Amino acid sequence: MFAIVVGGGKVGANVTRSLMELDQEVVVVENKPTRADHLEEEFGHRVVHGDGTELYVLERAGITRPPDIVVAVTGDDEDNLVISQLSRERYGVKKVIARVNDPRNQPHFDLLGVTPTVCPTQRILALIEHEVPEFDLVHLLELRNENLEIIEVEIDRKSPCLGRSVEDLGFPTGSRLISVVRDGTAEIAVGATVLRDGDQVLAILEPGKETEVRKILLGR
Amino acid sequence: MRAIVIGCGRVGATLARTLDEEGWEVTVVELDEDNLSRLGPEWRQPLVLGHGMDAKVLEEAGVEDADVLIAATDGDNTNLVIAQVAIRKYGVAHVAARIQDPARAEAYAGRGFHIISPVKMAIEGLASWALAAGSR
Numbered sequence: 001m002f003a004i005v006v007g008g009g010k011v012g013a014n015v016t017r018s019l020m021e022l023d024q025e026v027v028v029v030e031n032k033p034t035r036a037d038h039l040e041e042e043f044g045h046r047v048v049h050g051d052g053t054e055l056y057v058l059e060r061a062g063i064t065r066p067p068d069i070v071v072a073v074t075g076d077d078e079d080n081l082v083i084s085q086l087s088r089e090r091y092g093v094k095k096v097i098a099r100v101n102d103p104r105n106q107p108h109f110d111l112l113g114v115t116p117t118v119c120p121t122q123r124i125l126a127l128i129e130h131e132v133p134e135f136d137l138v139h140l141l142e143l144r145n146e147n148l149e150i151i152e153v154e155i156d157r158k159s160p161c162l163g164r165s166v167e168d169l170g171f172p173t174g175s176r177l178i179s180v181v182r183d184g185t186a187e188i189a190v191g192a193t194v195l196r197d198g199d200q201v202l203a204i205l206e207p208g209k210e211t212e213v214r215k216i217l218l219g220r
Numbered sequence: 221m222r223a224i225v226i227g228c229g230r231v232g233a234t235l236a237r238t239l240d241e242e243g244w245e246v247t248v249v250e251l252d253e254d255n256l257s258r259l260g261p262e263w264r265q266p267l268v269l270g271h272g273m274d275a276k277v278l279e280e281a282g283v284e285d286a287d288v289l290i291a292a293t294d295g296d297n298t299n300l301v302i303a304q305v306a307i308r309k310y311g312v313a314h315v316a317a318r319i320q321d322p323a324r325a326e327a328y329a330g331r332g333f334h335i336i337s338p339v340k341m342a343i344e345g346l347a348s349w350a351l352a353a354g355s356r
Contacts, residue, residue, distance in 0.1 A: 053296070053297055053324070054321060054323065054324070055323040055324065055327060056323065076297070077273070077301075078273060078295060078297035078298045078300070078301045079297050081297070081300075081301050082296075082297040082300055082301070082324070086324075086327060090327055104274060104275070105273060107275065107309075108273065108301055108305055111304075111305060111308055111309055112301075112304055112308075
């Protein structure tokens with residue numbers, strides 16, 4: 001596999017190193033001269049100096065071959081967006097992964113069709129949700145392309161679904177219970193599964209169905 | 221006409237003043253408060269402090285009712301993203317972006333927004349001057 005990594009910061013350098021250890025062909029593009037020199041000590045000829053949003057720099061890195069994958073992981077979202085668009089639309093790169101630095105820019109990546117994306121801030125927030133009791137509904141996994149998400153909800157004493165079976169709850173189309181964890185044991189949810197206080201429930205749903213599902217499970 | 225000018229550098233500020241003199245409603249979006257002085261002491265039209273890629277900032281500037289949006293920050297990629305968001309998310313009828321790099325200007329041509337490349341204009345101007353001078 002041939003990969004071009006644009007952005008040689010902590011993320012880019014580590015991705016480059018890992019790909020090298022896996023014996024994959026990789027080139028890393030870095031704009032800042034001091035940083036590029038530093039990278040060169042470790043990665044040698046695999047480093048290309050220059051602005052990875054300039055076409056001639058990308059071409060020097062070998063984008064016309066084209067690479068199997070481009071990884072846009074600079075610290076600027078506008079740069080990652082442009083690198084991704086140019087790679088895919090101008091050079092026909094099949095797979096592009098982009099980093100989202102500011103979660104508020106995620107809608108721009110979605111709007112411009114840049115996917116998949118990785119947003120470390122969003123990931124950390126999702127993990128915090130899991131630990132903070134105020135979050136009664138935790139997003140475990142977002143499947144953007146499939147337009148589905150997996151959520152976790154803990155059923156409490158006030159929940160309107162207590163003592164009722166899954167088939168009676170009337171989940172909307174586009175949503176389904178997956179499993180129930182009770183006393184540390186997980187069970188696949190079936191129609192006859194009756195929900196109890198303290199149950200941890202996993203559900204898969206279209207993001208638009210979240211309010212309805214929350215209402216059924218938590219009553220709020 | 222209602223226009224939004226993103227970026228209040230030399231280009232953005234002068235452009236905003238020109239449109240203002242023509243009687244347009246002009247809202248200027250700028251990240252750095254110090255740059256707003258380029259508009260001069262007489263400026264009375266709305267100013268929004270913030271980054272032009274921030275959807276909230278664009279909405280505060282009235283992007284939903286704007287006829288014209290011009291992305292004139294000093295960042296080519298910022299302008300490219302703002303221009304595409306203005307068209308595809310907000311449906312602004314007339315959008316232009318300033319793109320210094322001629323290669324990127326060419327790569328993004330034909331995407332529904334107007335591109336002004338000052339570098340390309342300088343190259344073309346100087347080349348035609350040189351060729352004309354050489355043939356005299």
